[in-house]
Amino acid sequence: MRNRYLLLMDLPLLVVAAVGAFILRIDFLGVVAILPIVMRYVLLALVIKPPIFVVFGLYSRYWRYVSTNDMLTIAVAVGTAGVTMTAVVLYGVYSGFLQWFPRSILFIDAVLTLLACGGLRLSIRILGERASHQPPRTPQLHRRILIVGAGDAGAAVVREMQRNPGLAMQPVAFVDDNPLKHGKRIFGLPVFGPVSALASAITQFRVDETVIALPEASGGMLRSLADVCRVQGVPSKTVPGVVELLGTGVTVSRIREIDISDLLRRPHTSIGTMEHVAYLAGKVVLVTGAGGSIGSELSRQIAAAGPAHLVLLGHGENSLYQIGQKLEDGSLPTRLTSVLADVRDAERLRHEFDRYRPDIVIHAAAHKHVPLIEQNPTEAILNNVVATRVLTQVALATNVERLVLISTDKAVSPTSVMGASKRVAEAIVQQAANRHRRAWVVVRFGNVLGSRGSVVPLFRSQIEKGGPLTITHPEMKRFFMTIPEAVHLVLMAGGVASGGEVFVLNMGDQVRIVDLANDMIRLSGQLASEIPIVFTGLRPGEKLQEALWEADADVRPTAHPEILQITEQRAIAPQQLDEFLDLLHHAAVVDDRQALDSCLRDIVPSYRPIAGRTTTISMT
Numbered sequence: 001m002r003n004r005y006l007l008l009m010d011l012p013l014l015v016v017a018a019v020g021a022f023i024l025r026i027d028f029l030g031v032v033a034i035l036p037i038v039m040r041y042v043l044l045a046l047v048i049k050p051p052i053f054v055v056f057g058l059y060s061r062y063w064r065y066v067s068t069n070d071m072l073t074i075a076v077a078v079g080t081a082g083v084t085m086t087a088v089v090l091y092g093v094y095s096g097f098l099q100w101f102p103r104s105i106l107f108i109d110a111v112l113t114l115l116a117c118g119g120l121r122l123s124i125r126i127l128g129e130r131a132s133h134q135p136p137r138t139p140q141l142h143r144r145i146l147i148v149g150a151g152d153a154g155a156a157v158v159r160e161m162q163r164n165p166g167l168a169m170q171p172v173a174f175v176d177d178n179p180l181k182h183g184k185r186i187f188g189l190p191v192f193g194p195v196s197a198l199a200s201a202i203t204q205f206r207v208d209e210t211v212i213a214l215p216e217a218s219g220g221m222l223r224s225l226a227d228v229c230r231v232q233g234v235p236s237k238t239v240p241g242v243v244e245l246l247g248t249g250v251t252v253s254r255i256r257e258i259d260i261s262d263l264l265r266r267p268h269t270s271i272g273t274m275e276h277v278a279y280l281a282g283k284v285v286l287v288t289g290a291g292g293s294i295g296s297e298l299s300r301q302i303a304a305a306g307p308a309h310l311v312l313l314g315h316g317e318n319s320l321y322q323i324g325q326k327l328e329d330g331s332l333p334t335r336l337t338s339v340l341a342d343v344r345d346a347e348r349l350r351h352e353f354d355r356y357r358p359d360i361v362i363h364a365a366a367h368k369h370v371p372l373i374e375q376n377p378t379e380a381i382l383n384n385v386v387a388t389r390v391l392t393q394v395a396l397a398t399n400v401e402r403l404v405l406i407s408t409d410k411a412v413s414p415t416s417v418m419g420a421s422k423r424v425a426e427a428i429v430q431q432a433a434n435r436h437r438r439a440w441v442v443v444r445f446g447n448v449l450g451s452r453g454s455v456v457p458l459f460r461s462q463i464e465k466g467g468p469l470t471i472t473h474p475e476m477k478r479f480f481m482t483i484p485e486a487v488h489l490v491l492m493a494g495g496v497a498s499g500g501e502v503f504v505l506n507m508g509d510q511v512r513i514v515d516l517a518n519d520m521i522r523l524s525g526q527l528a529s530e531i532p533i534v535f536t537g538l539r540p541g542e543k544l545q546e547a548l549w550e551a552d553a554d555v556r557p558t559a560h561p562e563i564l565q566i567t568e569q570r571a572i573a574p575q576q577l578d579e580f581l582d583l584l585h586h587a588a589v590v591d592d593r594q595a596l597d598s599c600l601r602d603i604v605p606s607y608r609p610i611a612g613r614t615t616t617i618s619m620t
Contacts, residue, residue, distance in 0.1 A: 007050065007059055010117060014049055017112035018042045021105045037098055041105075044088055049081040049113070056080070058117070074118045082110035142170040143208040146201055148225060150176035150191050153239055154213035157255065158187050172205045198225065202232045211255055212238040219265040223519075226258050230522075241265050241484065260456055260520050261449045261482045264511065276560075277488075279360075279402075279495045280305040286358035287312055288343050288391065289365030291319025294406060294448065296326075297487040298362055303327050305491075309335040311356050315342050315365070344387040346394065353398040360402045361395055362494070363388065363429075366422065370410065373418040374540040377596055381588035384421035385428070389581060392432045392440075403440040404494040405429045409479060409507075409546040411444065413606045416541025420600045420607045424584070426502065427603065431577055433500035441497035443490045444566075445505040446479025446546060455513060459520050468532040469517045477545045479507035480516075493563050504548045504555075506562045541610065550606065577603070 022031045022038050031038055053059065056077035086106050092098040145161065147154045158171045174181075174191045175198055181191040192201045202210070210229050212222060222238065229236035237255050241262070285302050289295040290312035296319070303310055310327075314320040317340060324338040337356065341348045343365045366384050367373055373380045388405065395403055407426050410419035426442045433440035449456050455478075462469050486505060493503040514533065521531045538544070549555060554567040580603050587595035600607050 004059075006120070009120060010050065010053070011046060013116040013120065014045050014113060015042055017116050018045045018109055020112050021109035024108055025102050025105050037101065040092070040098060041089070041101075044085065044092070045109070048084055048088060052081045052084060053077050053117075058121075070121070071118060074121065075114060078110055078114045078117065081113070082106060085109070142168050144206055145169050145171045146198075146205060146207040146210045147171055147174045147189075147213055148176075148195060148198065148210055149213040149217075150174040150178065150181050150186055151213070153215050154211075155186055157211060157213050157239070158189060162187060169209075172207065173201055175201050195225070198228050199232055202229070202234055207234055210234055210236045212236060212258070215239055215241055217265070219263045222258060222265065223263045226263075226523075238262055241482065258523060260516065260523065263519055263523075264449060264480050264516075265482060265485075277301070277305045277491045277495060280307050280491070282306070282308050283359040283401075284309040284311065284356060285360045285362070286353075286356065287362045287364060288314070289363075290314045290338075291316045291321075291323055292364060293454075293483060294487060295364040296323040297483045298364055298490070299323055299327060301484070301487055301491060302362070303334045303336070307334055307360075309337065309356065311337045311339060311352075311358060313339045313341055313343065313352065313365075315340070342387075343391055344382055346390045349390060349394045350397070353394050353400075357398060358395075358400055360494070361391070361400050361404070362490075363391055363403065363405045366406070366425075368408070368418060370416045370418050370541045371539045373421075374416060377417040377593060378588040378591050380417045380421040381584060381596060384418070385424045385581070386585055386588070388425040388428050392428055395440075396432060396436055396438075401439060402494055402497065403429065403433075403438065404490065404497070405440075405442045406490060407442050407444040407502075409444060409446040409548050412547045412550055413608070414604060415543055415608055415610045417596075417600070417609070418541065420604050420609075423604045423607070424581075424600070427577060428581070430500050430502070437499060439497045439499045441494065441500070442502045443493045443505070444502060444548065445481060445486050445490075446507045446548065447481070448483045448486050449480055455516070456520070459517055463521060463524050463526070463531060466531070468534045469521075470534050470536050471513050471517060472536055472538050472542060473544060474514055474535055475544055476513045476542075477510035478513065479546060479548065480511050481505065481507055489560070489562055492560055493558075496558060496560075496563075502566050502568065503558070504564045504566050506564060507548060510545060543610075 018041055019031070019038060022034075022041075026034075056073055058074065058077055089098060089101060089106060093101050142165075147158055154174060154176070158174075161167055161169045161171050171187075171189055173189055174186060175193060175195050176182075176191055177194045179194075182193055184191050192204070198210070201207070210225075212225055214221070217225075226236050236258060238258050239254055240256070280302055285307045287295055287298050287302065287310070290299050291314035295312075295314065299310065299312055300323075312320060312324060312327075320338050320340060324336065327334075327336055339352050341352060343349060343363075365387065367380050392403070405425060407422050408419065410416060411423035411426060412419075414420040414423055426444075429440050429442055432438065447454065459469055489505045493505075497503075517533060549566045550568045552569065556565045556567075558565050580599055584596065584599040584603070587599055597609060
């Protein structure tokens, strides 16, 4: 409805409100007796109220989508008009323009005006929504959707489905564990009962699909809900976890199939919202390895925290371009710059740091694939050790406030060159932090689900081909965490650092790779017996199980229950580290594997390289 028509409709409503106030205060015959006074008051209302409504924007809004904020604006506008009317009426009584005037009429008129003008605008929305919610011409094409969770996420999903019939999704009911909601209606839909009644609700409402709108639910809960839906023969989808939703909202477009990261999702903790990464706001933040799996998620979450300038530094052209495009498409107000550079190039790195003067550096660039690195050990030293040393030297020269090194559980009692190289990188950052009193820290965690080259994409590809799934050993176990969860905790740890600490993310219990594989097979809609699993034997440098800290480490809690601080005995005296780093660098440059291993053992005495063995066992 055009706002000029709305103004024309408001005018008679203002007259009705004014006259109605007199009728309610006196009576109809009494109004007739003082009709001249009534007419003068109506004239004042028509002269005073519309201009005030114009000032408050009551004729410059699209009332089809009126919100609670809009209704509050109407109330303020009517209140302002009422105060103005009171002042004018008092002056009119004093001047003789209004000889006799009951003061209560002013209050009654304001209430009636609020009801009339607010009701008119609310009716526009109601009529508009009813028009868009007309039954579809082909209702059989609309899937009947049951929403698990009647909180903010569930309500947002239903609201969008109702507003957009083109989605062909017809929400029919909720289930929710809040007993206060049972038997109530939300957006016209009944809250059937608790989540435990999911199977009954699916049957009673003839559900075609369920949407699990519980961003804070643990992986175990999602697993049980998905199993119920599978038994009932109904597909299930979910909204992303609460950390994935940082900086965004719940919409139908975010609904997706349940995947393995959902089943391993950690229970949500109340500590860990955006205020804990507020130290990033207004700062210049540089991320190395920004195009990688961890680096790209770091970039997304840092951008949502509102830095003044985000510099994405990476060596891979395509991956760096892709994350840059994703962040720019998000319409974030943060200034964004992509720098294509090798972190090992000291001169180039120094030039870029002098150019952008970062306040905070998150160092995610690293080689990480254990078997590949065992075949190319010199690259691990150059990229994981030498590059970290170069980075710390340049960061010191440009007065970087905070530096966070992302490390790995493979650095604990390492059995691979990759793990040993990351342990040396930890020592480099710790030495620089302690020597120069900088708030630089190490954050160590285990495997992340879905990172490039990890087991999850491999299993997914193998399942699509019909198998077999290849696993090195039936007792192989690993710590797992989703990428968004790990990154969020990394950024939080960076904020509580004072300098030189090693923080470890609480990874929970280790997960058997066999169990992970079976979960992925079930999620694909197939039976475990339909996809063969083949055990190929341990590869060079691999362990059956990982650890997050050394056996003699001192482990202490921090302000966040998911972040631990550990203190381990130094592998080497600080004054000797620089000398051994020079020797290690030289061994890598000349590709001397024997000297390289010797230097690693000198720096990291717990380094025990092991050779893999290959045996093949099949399981179907």
